[in-house]
Structure formats: C-alpha cells, structure tokens
Amino acid sequence: MAMFREHIGWGAVTAVLFVVVVYVYAFATDVALLGLLFLTAVIGSFLPDVDSDSSMPFYLVFGAMTVSVGGVALLYALPLTTDWRFLVGVPVGAVAFTWFVVGAIIKRLTHHRGMFHSLPALAIAGLGAFVLAREYGLSETHAFLFGGAMALGYLTHLMLDEVYDGVTLEGLPFVRSDVLGGSLKMFARSNPVNIATYSLLALLLYHAL
Numbered sequence: 450m451a452m453f454r455e456h457i458g459w460g461a462v463t464a465v466l467f468v469v470v471v472y473v474y475a476f477a478t479d480v481a482l483l484g485l486l487f488l489t490a491v492i493g494s495f496l497p498d499v500d501s502d503s504s505m506p507f508y509l510v511f512g513a514m515t516v517s518v519g520g521v522a523l524l525y526a527l528p529l530t531t532d533w534r535f536l537v538g539v540p541v542g543a544v545a546f547t548w549f550v551v552g553a554i555i556k557r558l559t560h561h562r563g564m565f566h567s568l569p570a571l572a573i574a575g576l577g578a579f580v581l582a583r584e585y586g587l588s589e590t591h592a593f594l595f596g597g598a599m600a601l602g603y604l605t606h607l608m609l610d611e612v613y614d615g616v617t618l619e620g621l622p623f624v625r626s627d628v629l630g631g632s633l634k635m636f637a638r639s640n641p642v643n644i645a646t647y648s649l650l651a652l653l654l655y656h657a658l
Contacts, residue, residue: 452613453495453505456606460494461487463605467598476594486598489578493602496574497610497632499555500565511552519544521584566607566632569646575600576653583657607632 464487471477471486492510499510522543526536564570579596583589610632636643 452609453498455613456495456498456609457491459605459609460491460602463494463601464488464490464598467601471594477591482591486594489595490598490602493574493578493599494605496599496603497565497570497606500563511548511555515544515547515552517581518547521581524584562610562632564637564642564646566610567634567637567646568607569635569650571600571603571607573646573650573653574603576650576657580653580656 467490468483468487472483477483477486492513496510499507501507519540523536523540526539530536575596578599579592582592582595587595637646
C-alpha cells in the first residue's frame with residue numbers, strides 16, 4: 450500500500466491547490482461544493498488503480514461509482530412513478546448490475562497499468578465526472594469544475610506512476626511491459642481495447658456536448 454498512500458498524499462495536495470484557485474477566482478464559494486471538489490480530485494488521484502482487482506482503490510472507487518449509478522437511476526425513476534417498489538427496485542437493480550456484472554467485466558479484461566493508465570482514460574474520467582455532475586442538476590460551470598477536478602487528480606496519478614515507473618502499487622519492483630506501455634500512453638497493443646476505449650470516449654463527448 451506504499452504507492453497508494455503516495456497517490457493519496459499527492460492527490461490531496463493537488464486537490465487543495467485546485468480548491469484554492471477555484472475559491473480565489475470565485476468559480477465556486479460554497480463550502481460544501483468546495484469539499485466535494487476536493488474529494489473528487491482525491492478520488493481521481495487513485496482512480497487509475499481500479500484496474501488492480503484486489504486493491505483498496507478498486508473497492509473504494511468502484512463502490513463510489515456503483516452508488517452514484519444507483520443515485521442517477523433513482524433520479525430517472527422519480528418522475529415516472531410513486532410506487533415504492535419501482536423506486537426501490539430500479540436503483541437496487543442498477544447497483545447490483547454495476548457491482549456484479551460491470552465489476553466482473555472490468556476485473557476480467559483489465560491489467561494493472563493497462564489502458565486505465567492512459568491519456569484517453571484520463572479524458573473519460575474527466576468527461577464522466579462532468580456528465581455525472583450535470584445529471585445531478587449542477588450548472589455547466591460547476592459540472593466543468595468537477596470534470597476538471599477529476600482530470601487533474603487522474604493526471605497526478607499518471608505522472609507519479611511515470612516517476613515511480615519501477616514500483617508497483619504495493620511498493621514492489623515493477624518491470625514495465627512493452628504490451629502495457631507507460632502511464633501516459635494513447636493506445637494499447639490490443640485493438641479491441643482501443644476500440645472500446647475510444648468508443649466510450651466518443652460517447653461521453655457526444656453526451657457532454
């Protein structure tokens with residue numbers, strides 16, 4: 450967990466600087482909103498390690514994402530009915546599908562420091578945070594801040610992994626694979642992975658615009 454603590458530490462420093470800039474330039478002044486921006490940047494700072502299946506980042510990040518999906522599902526369900534069974538069933542179903550099905554797919558298809566450690570993944574994380582914030586009813590400006598906080602935290606992680614290129618998440622020796630590439634790569638060696646990554650990026654970009 451040595452590198453995990455390193456990522457958290459630098460992520461927190463970056464998050465504080467981001468929040469200070471946002472406050473000084475009055476992009477946001479609400480304390481609760483600033484706190485959420487700080488938390489978003491910190492989450493972004495260890496989000497890439499969601500590809501480490503048994504790691505703390507996987508359970509923290511994927512757990513938070515699963516809860517967020519349930520929240521969005523509930524927001525979509527509320528205008529449709531007042532039946533409590535439907536209002537409970539839809540978010541619970543969304544949470545179960547995300548955790549058990551999507552989680553299993555991610556575990557099966559990803560490798561540590563694979564495509565989650567890349568610039569397109571950074572863009573997906575930033576756009577995903579922007580879209581999610583907007584779905585929760587935030588203004589375009591505030592949604593953009595959440596996307597920026599996530600992207601900045603994510604970039605901090607990638608840059609730190611480039612600096613500590615020879616160390617794993619647990620602090621053990623790591624030999625970079627030609628197949629995986631570095632943390633600032635644009636493409637994987639697998640064409641299906643590239644297609645899936647850039648398709649998701651295009652979909653999020655379309656939705657954001």
